[in-house]
Amino acid sequence: MSTTPEIIKLLPPPPLDxxxxxxxxxxxxxxxxxxxxxxxxxxxxxxxxxxxxxxKVAIKKIKVNKEFTDGMPPDAVREVKALQExxxxxIIRLYSVFxxxxxxxxxxxxxxxxxxxxxxMFDQNVTYNAADIKAWTAMMLRGVWFCHENFVLHRDIKPxxxxxxxxxELKLADFGLARSFADPHQLMSPNVxxxxxxxxxxxxxxxxxxxxxxxxxxxxxxxxxxxxRAWITGGNDTEMVTxxxxxxxxxxxxxxPGVSTLPHYVGPGPxxxxxxxLQFYIHNFRPLGTEGCHLLMQTLMLDxxxxxxxxxxxxxxxxxxxxxxxxxELLPHVPDKRAVEKMAADLKRRPGVVDEDRGSKVARxxxxxxxx
Amino acid sequence: xxPKSLPARSGPTTAAAAVTETTPxxxxxxxxxxxxxxxxxxxxxxxxxxxxxxxxxYHPMCTVCVDRxxxxxxxxxxxxxxxKTLRRKQFREAFFGDLSIEREVDIRRRVAAVFNKRESDxxxxxxxxxxxxxxxxxxxxxxxxxxxARQKAEGKLMDWERQHKEEIEAIKRARxxxxxxxxxxxxxxxxxxxxxREMMAKEDAEERRQxxxxxxxxxxxxxxxxxxxxxxxxxxxxxxxxxxxxDASAGAGSGAPGAGATNLSxxxxxxxxxxxxxxxxxxxxxxxxxxQGLRLAPSRYPQxxxxxxxxxxDLERFMSYEEYxxxxxxxxxxxxxxxxxxxxxxxxxIGEDEDAGTGGRGGRGEREEGEGTVKSETxxxxxxxxxxxxx
Numbered sequence: 001m002s003t004t005p006e007i008i009k010l011l012p013p014p015p016l017d018x019x020x021x022x023x024x025x026x027x028x029x030x031x032x033x034x035x036x037x038x039x040x041x042x043x044x045x046x047x048x049x050x051x052x053x054x055x056k057v058a059i060k061k062i063k064v065n066k067e068f069t070d071g072m073p074p075d076a077v078r079e080v081k082a083l084q085e086x087x088x089x090x091i092i093r094l095y096s097v098f099x100x101x102x103x104x105x106x107x108x109x110x111x112x113x114x115x116x117x118x119x120x121m122f123d124q125n126v127t128y129n130a131a132d133i134k135a136w137t138a139m140m141l142r143g144v145w146f147c148h149e150n151f152v153l154h155r156d157i158k159p160x161x162x163x164x165x166x167x168x169e170l171k172l173a174d175f176g177l178a179r180s181f182a183d184p185h186q187l188m189s190p191n192v193x194x195x196x197x198x199x200x201x202x203x204x205x206x207x208x209x210x211x212x213x214x215x216x217x218x219x220x221x222x223x224x225x226x227x228x229r230a231w232i233t234g235g236n237d238t239e240m241v242t243x244x245x246x247x248x249x250x251x252x253x254x255x256x257p258g259v260s261t262l263p264h265y266v267g268p269g270p271x272x273x274x275x276x277x278l279q280f281y282i283h284n285f286r287p288l289g290t291e292g293c294h295l296l297m298q299t300l301m302l303d304x305x306x307x308x309x310x311x312x313x314x315x316x317x318x319x320x321x322x323x324x325x326x327x328x329e330l331l332p333h334v335p336d337k338r339a340v341e342k343m344a345a346d347l348k349r350r351p352g353v354v355d356e357d358r359g360s361k362v363a364r365x366x367x368x369x370x371x372x
Numbered sequence: 373x374x375p376k377s378l379p380a381r382s383g384p385t386t387a388a389a390a391v392t393e394t395t396p397x398x399x400x401x402x403x404x405x406x407x408x409x410x411x412x413x414x415x416x417x418x419x420x421x422x423x424x425x426x427x428x429x430y431h432p433m434c435t436v437c438v439d440r441x442x443x444x445x446x447x448x449x450x451x452x453x454x455x456k457t458l459r460r461k462q463f464r465e466a467f468f469g470d471l472s473i474e475r476e477v478d479i480r481r482r483v484a485a486v487f488n489k490r491e492s493d494x495x496x497x498x499x500x501x502x503x504x505x506x507x508x509x510x511x512x513x514x515x516x517x518x519x520x521a522r523q524k525a526e527g528k529l530m531d532w533e534r535q536h537k538e539e540i541e542a543i544k545r546a547r548x549x550x551x552x553x554x555x556x557x558x559x560x561x562x563x564x565x566x567x568x569r570e571m572m573a574k575e576d577a578e579e580r581r582q583x584x585x586x587x588x589x590x591x592x593x594x595x596x597x598x599x600x601x602x603x604x605x606x607x608x609x610x611x612x613x614x615x616x617x618x619d620a621s622a623g624a625g626s627g628a629p630g631a632g633a634t635n636l637s638x639x640x641x642x643x644x645x646x647x648x649x650x651x652x653x654x655x656x657x658x659x660x661x662x663x664q665g666l667r668l669a670p671s672r673y674p675q676x677x678x679x680x681x682x683x684x685x686d687l688e689r690f691m692s693y694e695e696y697x698x699x700x701x702x703x704x705x706x707x708x709x710x711x712x713x714x715x716x717x718x719x720x721x722i723g724e725d726e727d728a729g730t731g732g733r734g735g736r737g738e739r740e741e742g743e744g745t746v747k748s749e750t751x752x753x754x755x756x757x758x759x760x761x762x763x
Binding site for chain 2: 088089138141142145146148149151180181183184185201204206207208209210211212256257258259261262303304305307314315316319320324325
């Protein structure tokens, strides 16, 4: 932090604890306003900077968690660790972190008043075209690319983690499942990414994966943008694998050498589908055009080694074909009031679950104990 | 000769003696609040007659006399035989009807200010009682002693005051503090009490409001359910009102152009433009840049993607395992990170580089590029394969 030396300079000698003082200093910079939403995991407040009231922020106050009494909840730690390193127009800004009196952690995040991609897709009053899809996907990919360039795996990309700023800029949010790239000897948890957007290697229990997992999620969101509904929507992991076999063609050693050796591999069943070619995508995702479908196919390659990286995806010729992506300020958006509510709902949600309202009565399937 | 009604006798020269003698046996005491002893004005003639005294001699006289006699400055007491010089400023109303009491209280006050010790200041109760007795004797001498005793007592008081000035002052100050504290505490209690009362009043009001709300809702419900015709009529009335309102606003709208024709103008306002116009004004230059001009390739050390040769025994071993190869663990990512961490921060001088604190990506040489540059990096084919060889 660049502020550290100034604060230390300001310190009067000993009796005060410098860390506490720094915390107070940080806390004083922000004024908490009305509550935007309350969840089981966090409360979200509107706030603004003390020095400049025009700077609006969302203050996410993480609740004291009964499961993790001897420390901070790992979600919060992950989020802070990842976000404090990342500063990019397509990634939500973390302005500050401070602890409040009751040992709660507060994250001061960028205020994104235009909701998320999910509300946008499901709002009947919003119409968008191929150019808009292209613009959103480009922004999403830029965010992911920047994360990967900085060795951060997001691991929870989905439409309601893609928030929209006041200027129409799409921003990657919720880094509660993020981690940095693992060294070869480290194990990573396969229980990450919300199910519909989870790549096959994670369903098969891979413990050493790459940025390709995020790219798959991007592909799924891309496909969802085209048809305005999620493509593969399995109710549980087994069903998801079955659907993947059916929709994307049988996942076998032929298309993905060695896949059958993965710990939780399940075969395609009696009548395996043949691999999907470009024609299949063009037929199903017409709004994307030929180039778009090619990119979609590249992002949804079953074998992660042949899947494009975020950088390669951004070099694809799709971006240069007509139509040109819509400028951010002209992108369609939902009415502001609803959008703010949605943003608050997104921020307070626990990472890795589909929808709190729908799944509130269902026990959580994801086990973060193993996620390291 | 002094008038008969005057309480003062010719004998005593001091006021104290005079008062003590006169008040108890005053044949004129019945007259004293009916008639001014100096000017003989009757209360019958002046209803608002008010008697004043001076603590010098305690001889009462009416306000008119005081004004008349002492207007020009200090003068002798008008009572016969009283030689005290009085000033107008000293005169005040007596608190007690009996002036001897008034005098005694004044003396006691004066003595108490000097002998201001408390029981807690003494070793034993006996000592304190002795002290009290001593003080009481002094006061008796002052109030009702004869001339000699009074003089002696006065002298004692003066001496004591002179000798123990500091002590007396200290005690006085302490008392003052205590008093102040007590006052503050009282004030706080009072405030607290008031707050409590207000709160209760508020709660009461709230309760009443809720009750009445429920009542009115109930009444509404009954009314609505009871007679549909009424409701209809009500709606009609509302519609009528609204219609008139619309008419009114329409009228205002039609009148507006005339009003707008005034030559009132504000300068310096921004020109209203739609985003589309602004965009057109900005004019699209060059092709779309997917990276938005951001290049994160390292500039100060070789990119492994370009060179593609680096020997890492462990990684080679790991990459020979199925569980690494199959799910696509990417050695390029590992190399990139290893290189970044090895070179990160080198060539960075804190203080020179303002971005150092925020960016934290020194070795990479991050920089913005024009859109033209991005164009040149655009490949004609869809993909650029990663070249990664391990010797």
